[in-house]
Amino acid sequence: MRLDDFKDLLDTYGADLQSWPSAEQSAAFRLISTNISARRVYEEVVAWEDVLMNERVPPPRPDAVSSVMQSVENFQFEASIQQAAVCSEHPERLSLNGLRALITEVRQSLIFPELVLGACAAGGLFLGGLQQVNQSDIGIDIVSAYIFTAFVI
Amino acid sequence: MSVTGPIPKGAQRALGEPMDTPVEMTVQDGAVHPYTAVTDAELMTMAASDDQIAYRMLVERHFKRVYALAYRMIYHGVDAEDIAQETFLKLWIKRHNWRQDGAAVSTWLYRVTVNAAIDYKRRPRTSPLGDASDPIDQQPTAVTLIHKQEVNVTLRKAMMKLSEQQHAALVLFYQQDLSNIEAAKILDISVNAMESLLKRARAKLREVLKHSSDEMIAAIRDE
Numbered sequence: 001m002r003l004d005d006f007k008d009l010l011d012t013y014g015a016d017l018q019s020w021p022s023a024e025q026s027a028a029f030r031l032i033s034t035n036i037s038a039r040r041v042y043e044e045v046v047a048w049e050d051v052l053m054n055e056r057v058p059p060p061r062p063d064a065v066s067s068v069m070q071s072v073e074n075f076q077f078e079a080s081i082q083q084a085a086v087c088s089e090h091p092e093r094l095s096l097n098g099l100r101a102l103i104t105e106v107r108q109s110l111i112f113p114e115l116v117l118g119a120c121a122a123g124g125l126f127l128g129g130l131q132q133v134n135q136s137d138i139g140i141d142i143v144s145a146y147i148f149t150a151f152v153i
Numbered sequence: 154m155s156v157t158g159p160i161p162k163g164a165q166r167a168l169g170e171p172m173d174t175p176v177e178m179t180v181q182d183g184a185v186h187p188y189t190a191v192t193d194a195e196l197m198t199m200a201a202s203d204d205q206i207a208y209r210m211l212v213e214r215h216f217k218r219v220y221a222l223a224y225r226m227i228y229h230g231v232d233a234e235d236i237a238q239e240t241f242l243k244l245w246i247k248r249h250n251w252r253q254d255g256a257a258v259s260t261w262l263y264r265v266t267v268n269a270a271i272d273y274k275r276r277p278r279t280s281p282l283g284d285a286s287d288p289i290d291q292q293p294t295a296v297t298l299i300h301k302q303e304v305n306v307t308l309r310k311a312m313m314k315l316s317e318q319q320h321a322a323l324v325l326f327y328q329q330d331l332s333n334i335e336a337a338k339i340l341d342i343s344v345n346a347m348e349s350l351l352k353r354a355r356a357k358l359r360e361v362l363k364h365s366s367d368e369m370i371a372a373i374r375d376e
Binding site for chain 2: 007010049058072076
């Protein structure tokens with residue numbers, strides 16, 4: 001192994017030779033023990049890796065977590081103020097939202113709304129068809145009424 | 154021959170333990186909290202239902218690691234706390250859109266922290282970053298302490314000469330003790346790109362620190 005190869009492998013795998021591929025590992029150990037320049041480079045990398053891994057971080061303030069919770073409280077409060085401001089400035093939005101909520105509630109109260117719609121349409125067509133067979137003038141009106149009712153639902 | 158060996162990665166941790174798994178934690182009245190055994194994903198689901206206790210548990214689990222990551226990216230304690238706070242507030246705002254099949258909570262937090270720290274570093278400022286000499290720790294002798302502090306400042310200055318991505322890669326790998334796979338997810342790059350980034354970062358740091366290597370080697374021999 002040449003010195004440049006060793007530097008390249010140091011950059012690739014770091015100074016923990018145990019994590020190197022086994023073939024390169026033994027060659028690296030041999031180079032370190034015989035080549036002063038290689039040993040020097042190795043010790044430099046070991047040194048900065050060691051300093052890096054053991055660098056101390058000053059502890060955060062003891063109330064840091066409480067500050068996070070306070071920032072959440074503040075955010076919630078500001079959001080509610082903004083919401084209130086929007087509602088007071090644009091009451092129509094509030095009523096529109098109320099209507100939308102009501103529609104949603106009504107829709108959700110139906111069990112299988114698609115099924116109900118389909119059944120109404122089928123029933124309307126069936127009864128309308130019967131009326132047409134009987135040559136009734138009001139047959140078309142009944143069919144229309146059923147289909148209309150189905151769409152409304 | 155005597156060759157100084159490296160300390161295995163993860164053998165020592167400067168601040169904060171990995172807290173992705175549930176940990177025992179107590180509340181003010183001294184009782185063990187009922188959410189202690191709950192996973193991050195489950196806590197996030199509860200937080201999505203506006204459960205602030207669950208959210209607080211998440212903050213308590215991850216705050217130190219998020220703060221440490223921010224600190225190691227910018228080397229400023231107060232601003233690192235601000236970044237951590239901003240990150241957790243974003244988590245709260247995002248809670249309703251959180252997808253359980255998405256990234257782990259910790260991965261998401263680290264990603265947001267790294268990005269916030271990078272934004273912070275890009276802001277114009279009067280004093281250069283990396284000059285902060287926060288109290289490191291209590292060592293037995295003043296000489297050793299001063300020496301270690303000098304070495305740390307040298308390393309910080311060298312780290313600040315790396316690109317933002319290279320700096321983040323080294324911090325995630327060596328200081329946050331994450332695997333290449335985890336670090337790649339946080340930086341939103343492939344594992345191959347992460348390995349390549351680490352290689353370039355190591356090469357650059359080795360080059361920058363070439364002239365300071367004597368004091369570095371002396372510092373670890375002092376220990």
